[in-house]
Amino acid sequence: MTKRRGRGVDFNHRFATSRWAEDLLAMALNTHPTGLCCTRLGLSQISEDGDPLDDDTDVKEPDLLVFERAVLTSADFDLLAHTDLTTLRASQIQSDAALMKILRKACAAIEVEFSPYQAAEMNGRNWKPRTQADFDRRAYKHANPPVAPNIWVKLEDLPRLQRWQQRFGVPIAIAHLFDQEAFAVDLRTIVDFEDSFPSDPQVQRELQLRSGIFRKLQSYDRVDAQGAGEKKIVFVVTPSAALKVGDITGVNVSAQLGLSRSKKYVAQIIFEDGKFSLDQAFIAHLRQMRGDVRN
Numbered sequence: 001m002t003k004r005r006g007r008g009v010d011f012n013h014r015f016a017t018s019r020w021a022e023d024l025l026a027m028a029l030n031t032h033p034t035g036l037c038c039t040r041l042g043l044s045q046i047s048e049d050g051d052p053l054d055d056d057t058d059v060k061e062p063d064l065l066v067f068e069r070a071v072l073t074s075a076d077f078d079l080l081a082h083t084d085l086t087t088l089r090a091s092q093i094q095s096d097a098a099l100m101k102i103l104r105k106a107c108a109a110i111e112v113e114f115s116p117y118q119a120a121e122m123n124g125r126n127w128k129p130r131t132q133a134d135f136d137r138r139a140y141k142h143a144n145p146p147v148a149p150n151i152w153v154k155l156e157d158l159p160r161l162q163r164w165q166q167r168f169g170v171p172i173a174i175a176h177l178f179d180q181e182a183f184a185v186d187l188r189t190i191v192d193f194e195d196s197f198p199s200d201p202q203v204q205r206e207l208q209l210r211s212g213i214f215r216k217l218q219s220y221d222r223v224d225a226q227g228a229g230e231k232k233i234v235f236v237v238t239p240s241a242a243l244k245v246g247d248i249t250g251v252n253v254s255a256q257l258g259l260s261r262s263k264k265y266v267a268q269i270i271f272e273d274g275k276f277s278l279d280q281a282f283i284a285h286l287r288q289m290r291g292d293v294r295n
Helices: 008-030 072-081 092-094 099-103 130-138 157-166 187-195 200-212 282-290
Strands: 035-040 065-069 110-116 150-153 172-177 181-186 215-221 228-236 243-259 263-278
Touching: 008 035, 008 065, 008 110, 008 172, 008 243, 008 263, 035 282, 072 099, 092 099, 092 157, 110 157, 150 157, 150 172, 150 181, 157 172, 157 187, 157 228, 172 187, 172 243, 181 187, 187 215, 187 228, 200 215, 243 282, 263 282
Parallel strands: 110 172
Antiparallel strands: 035 065, 065 110, 150 228, 172 181, 181 243, 215 228, 243 263
């Protein structure tokens, strides 16, 4: 067990907005009339000084578990109602036979991401993958993703998510929420893209522009540490290559001041309320991700 160091006020803020996004999607799934339900998994707490609590660093736990209500017994519901899975790490759950029996009934797990953008107004919202006719007309020197409500996945997260998926036998979807809509992609799609990513730069460009999935080096800055920053390989999945999760309405956005560890004032955007209208295709996809789930 290892304690991962916190990243200050910027991390705390992202953590709070991620919780809001998770709550919004969880409520939508739990109140959807077609018989799905979900429960929280994943890390949901930070310590008083802003550091994440201890967790298992060899896996990355997705945020939500999704079930068909019909496959859960009354005993299953009771155990889930009285067990806060967010306080248990993967190794603890794996050693609990009763919990493992329930987890293996899940049809999907969801890793939830959030970005503070007005999705519908983004310039590249309707970007389309390039066709053969496009390539016949011009030679593309660069493969840059559009400015759009894209799904972002870090390369460093892939092996840890894969290990969780393999350990528990539940397929993972990655859902990225914005303040107006949300999109999702299966972890398997990103893994397959990375495994088949060519070494030839020209072929790389063509693959990305044809698929609508991009692989790039992204810089990450920390607002609470002067001069600190990181560069990470990320996958950027455009809406054209993703599955629409649904539309979001009624979000209230406000701002407040925060104070970083270096005592710098930092503006924080607060997201509250909101209502999800889930897309039927997304619901159907969650149901079929694992196939038939039986007791």
